[in-house]
Amino acid sequence: MAKIEEPTIDVMLFVDKEKRRVLFAEADEDFVDVLFGWLTLPLGTIVRLMNKQSQMGCLDQVYSSVEDLSTDYFQTKACKGMLLAPLNAASGHCCQLKINIDDTKKGALYICRDTSCSASVGDCRFSSVRGAVCKCGKDMQYTGEWSDNHGEDAAPAGEDADSGVFVIGCFKFIITDDLIVAPASTSLMMSLFQRFGVGDPATLEKTVIQLNSQKITSLLGRSLTSKQSLTGIYFDTPIDYDAVDLFVLSEKLYPDRQNDADQKLSNVKIRVLQTRNSSLLYAEASDDFVDLLFGWLSIPLGSMIKTYCHRSLKGCVDNLYWSIYGSAKGYVRPECQSLLLDPKAVPFSGCRTTKILQVEELAPSKLQIKGCVKSWSY
Structure with missing residues (x-):
């Protein structure tokens, strides 16, 4: 049997070898679709793909805690499985990507x-x-x-074969080192050359690299921790897993609701033990607080960026989100705008986290099963 070749995506890099830096990349809609698809990934999936080294705050430790806890502490075995391998509500679109790094079985x-x-x-x-x-x-x-080829998550059928999954038409795009996406143009390239002090573009090296699933996953990891993700991939620079980025959250994390009558949430109380110099040793909390922490694993990346704006991560992955609003505005399918800018959680997530962050749940699918039902003997 012939070996099935792994799909790859060609990306042209403009490299300043003297400064050991990738200035920007040029690619078609296949690569941009993959990048935008990251916004739909649940945080738990990203932690798992990064082998619990995502550096997204303390979510790596939260994921490890779910792994280590016995199923006796969960309502059902399925609850633990839903947190360790959360489903993507936009999987109907993502499964059509040329490279889909989400290996969660749906x-x-x-x-x-x-x-x-x-x-x-x-x-x-x-x-x-x-x-x-x-x-x-x-x-x-x-x-x-x-x-799952029906329902709100289903990708549009009968579209132009040259169109992308999320983006419109067959275009070339410019992707900067910090993952700002914009349609390719001569004027944009000239402005980037000027920005980086390139007097003669001929001095740059143009290199085409092929990205497979492993490289795409590595690029996602770098985008969570670095502002130079393309440079890191090309020069294979080590990722600094010990870097710490602390920030102060705004007092108001989300806007007022027009109808907040049915959305009131009771306060969650925790008891903390501190040392004399006010260092926190540990906290004791009820199941409500633990549900809140574990619920983060089911939240899509795009929803977290939407809530925390520019304070979401120390890397550059949030530039993908803001590109849809700005430099790439008008190049995303209208029906995919909400999938990327306001991604939903899967049905029955039902946790306090989705309510606090105002993350909607996808409507449950209705499946009609026709055929024989297998019987089991006990």
């Missing part, structure tokens, strides 16, 4: 082991999460795969 279908229970319900209850428990109390059983 197509699995689980139904109740009790066939009489399933038959007695008009709409067959199902789940896409391993370890889910039916309302009757029995564990759900894996029964196969299903294709």
Whole structure:
């Protein structure tokens, strides 16, 4: 059997070899689609892809805590699985990317082991999460795969084959070292040459590199910690995992709601133990506070950037978000604007975190299962 070649994306880099720096890159919509797709990834998925070295605050430690806790501390086994491998509400689009680094398995279908229970319900209850428990109390059983090609998450059908997944048309784009995206033009290139003090563009080296899934994942990691992500990929500079970036949050994290009557959240109280010099040793908290912390893992990256604005990360990945508003405005499909700028969580996330950050949940899909139902003997 012939070996299936791994897909790659060609990206042209404009490199200043003397200063060991990539000034900018030129690429088509395939690469920009992949970059914009990062905004839909749940934070827990990013932590897992980075092997718990994402440097997104203390989320690496939160993820490790979920791993180490026994399933006895969760309502169901599925709850732990949903946090360690959160589903992407925009997976219907992301699965069409030329390179999709999210390896979370979404197509699995689980139904109740009790066939009489399933038959007695008009709409067959199902789940896409391993370890889910039916309302009757029995564990759900894996029964196969299903294709999510319908609903709000489904990518548009019948579009121009030359168009991208998120971007419009077949264009060339300029991507700066700190991941600002804009349509390519001679005037933009000249302004970048002037910005970097390049008197003669002929002195720059133009190099085409091929990015595979591993390189794309590495680029995501660098974008979380560095303002020179393309330079880091090309020159293979080490990532500083010990760097610390502290900032002060604004007093008001989100705007007022027009109708806040049904959105009131009770205060969460914690008890802290401090030393005499006010250093915090540890805190004791109820399950509400732990739910709040663990819920962060299901929040999409774009929603975090939206909430915290320019204070979200010490890297440059948030420039992708603001490019859609600015330099790349008008080059993203209208139906994809909300997917990237206000990404939703998967159905039934139902945690305090989504309510506090005003992250909406995707409406549940309705799936009609036709065919024979396998029976099990006990």
